[in-house]
Amino acid sequence: MKMIWFWLLTLLCYQAKSAPVGRRILVSNGLGQTPQMGWNSWNHFSRHVTEEIVRETADAMISTGLSKLGYEYVNIDDCWAELNRDDEGNLAANASTFPSGIKALADYVHSKGLKLGIYSDAGLQTCSKTMPGSLGYEEQDAKTFASWGVDYLKYDNCNNASKDTKERYQNMSMALSKVGRPIFYSMCEWGQENPATWAPKIANSWRTTGDIHNNWESMISRADQNDMWASYAGPGGWNDPDMLEVGNGNMTTEEYRSHFSIWALMKAPLLVGCDIRSMSSETLEILSNEEVINVNQDSLGSQGKKVSKEGDLEVWAGPLSNGRVVIILWNRSSKSAFITAKWEDIGLPSESVVEARDLWNHSNLKGSLQGNVTSSVHSHACKMYILTPSSS
Ligand SMILES: *[C@@H]1O[C@H](CO)[C@@H](O)[C@H](O)[C@H]1NC(C)=O
Ligand SMILES: *[C@@H]1O[C@H](CO)[C@@H](O)[C@H](O)[C@H]1NC(C)=O
Ligand SMILES: *[C@@H]1O[C@H](CO)[C@@H](O)[C@H](O)[C@H]1NC(C)=O
Ligand SMILES: *[C@@H]1O[C@H](CO)[C@@H](O)[C@H](O)[C@H]1NC(C)=O
Ligand SMILES: *[C@@H]1O[C@H](CO)[C@@H](O)[C@H](O)[C@H]1NC(C)=O
Ligand SMILES: CC(=O)N[C@H]1CO[C@H](CO)[C@@H](O)[C@@H]1O
Numbered sequence: 001m002k003m004i005w006f007w008l009l010t011l012l013c014y015q016a017k018s019a020p021v022g023r024r025i026l027v028s029n030g031l032g033q034t035p036q037m038g039w040n041s042w043n044h045f046s047r048h049v050t051e052e053i054v055r056e057t058a059d060a061m062i063s064t065g066l067s068k069l070g071y072e073y074v075n076i077d078d079c080w081a082e083l084n085r086d087d088e089g090n091l092a093a094n095a096s097t098f099p100s101g102i103k104a105l106a107d108y109v110h111s112k113g114l115k116l117g118i119y120s121d122a123g124l125q126t127c128s129k130t131m132p133g134s135l136g137y138e139e140q141d142a143k144t145f146a147s148w149g150v151d152y153l154k155y156d157n158c159n160n161a162s163k164d165t166k167e168r169y170q171n172m173s174m175a176l177s178k179v180g181r182p183i184f185y186s187m188c189e190w191g192q193e194n195p196a197t198w199a200p201k202i203a204n205s206w207r208t209t210g211d212i213h214n215n216w217e218s219m220i221s222r223a224d225q226n227d228m229w230a231s232y233a234g235p236g237g238w239n240d241p242d243m244l245e246v247g248n249g250n251m252t253t254e255e256y257r258s259h260f261s262i263w264a265l266m267k268a269p270l271l272v273g274c275d276i277r278s279m280s281s282e283t284l285e286i287l288s289n290e291e292v293i294n295v296n297q298d299s300l301g302s303q304g305k306k307v308s309k310e311g312d313l314e315v316w317a318g319p320l321s322n323g324r325v326v327i328i329l330w331n332r333s334s335k336s337a338f339i340t341a342k343w344e345d346i347g348l349p350s351e352s353v354v355e356a357r358d359l360w361n362h363s364n365l366k367g368s369l370q371g372n373v374t375s376s377v378h379s380h381a382c383k384m385y386i387l388t389p390s391s392s
Contacts, residue, residue, distance in 0.1 A: 025201050026236040027173065031184045032204035033235045034297040036269045038073025038117065040154070040243050043214070043273025047079040047128055050097040051105050053277075054116075058109045060276045067114060069288055070297060071272065073152050073184070074109050075117030076102075081131035090144050091120075091132065106149035117152030117184070118145055122168035123159035133159060135168060138175035146179035154186045165193050173202035186240065186269070196229035200237035205269055212242035214250040216380065220332060223262050227306050233267055235301040240269050247274030247283035254381040257360065260286050261328055261384045264296035265304035265316055291359040292384065295326050304328075308345045313337055313377075317346035325354075325387045331377040339383075340374040346387075354387040 039057055041049040058074050061067045080102070082092045093102050106116040120126065120141060121133035134141040134155075145153060155172055157165075169187055176183045187206040189195050199206035209225045212218055226241035233239045244263065246256040263270060272287055279287075304318025304326060312333035320326050325346055329339035343350050356365040356373055360383070365373075368390055375383045 040075040042077035115151035121156040127158035142175035152184040196232035230303040
């Protein structure tokens, strides 16, 4: 009997590793059919999140129109709880920053038609060390989250007590599966043990990188690290190069546009990391580009990749539903340049004739194209097109 289980597990693992998208073995909560969209407190508020910020952010998701575009999760990151568990061993919200408690906050967020996310850690304490982790308390904490009406768990990797990583993440996955409420499971293991190869069975997304920082170098390095795992992503489970920095003010508008475009093409979670209560119109314009969001949320769920590179000139591409292809021409150098995408590099037959749609200019290129497309691209900027094969 033991032998049969061993065999079955080996077979499942092997299939998960080698199976193409569509036959992957997936976590059974049914969530994440497209990459998750929403907001998270960390990139802007760090340790200073409060229930007031979360409530006002939910309001702003509606008033800015972001919720209509698919942004739905409002996620609290680290530092929401008291340092110690209560008398019954339950996590308790910080009485001064979350005086109404998480249940009341979840009710409020739900009343807006949005979903509430929370944070914990697969260790003894969270990364800030101001609150307990869930290691050894997986079932109790999962039940607590469900009883509060939580819809999403980001699960960090600090203070691990030298316990096996896969087991730590798997135990929370099993605990979540037992609470009778679908809870999106976002693993934040920083890509240390190549989670793309084992996480699809237990989670809806998994970080492939360490934390992003609000600068160009950090952003492009997260994109490159995430790119390596493209073939493991698909409906139900996504690679996560970390949350968006768009709107946090240390990159240029063109750089933030590139950041958002590449995240969308990579089928990365689109979790806004700025203060949406007071964002600029430029930030809102980037975050609410519906044509780019549609690429991210495309039903095919295939992660686009870097397909060619000459120095700092890069072409990224990926298939979309209905035989379309999305491409990004990305100039990472310090001067503007012409960049060419060749059909042979982006998965189109050489004889294909296509129409091209510019997703940032919201216009169609004149005429049809065959063999390649070329455009001038400013320093650190990108051009993003959808190519649609002509019907004849
Ligand atoms: C709870 O919030 C207060 C007010 O911000 C803060 O001083 C305190 O350190 C927090 N407690 C924990 C355990 O983080
Ligand atoms: C636990 O954390 C330490 C320190 O960050 C790290 O060196 C070690 O690899 C981790 N072990 C596991 C099993 O995750
Ligand atoms: C995972 O859960 C099992 C069953 O409760 C337990 O025996 C094991 O120690 C847990 N593993 C870790 C790393 O906590
Ligand atoms: C802002 O960007 C600069 C240049 O890329 C970088 O050196 C700096 O660390 C960034 N600041 C923050 C807060 O990320
Ligand atoms: C944007 O589209 C218009 C046509 O709608 C075109 O005239 C213009 O050149 C385009 N600009 C860029 C930068 O592609
Ligand atoms: C013309 C020019 O300087 N373009 C830059 C954009 O990227 C290319 C690709 O390597 C660089 O060669 C150029 O420096």
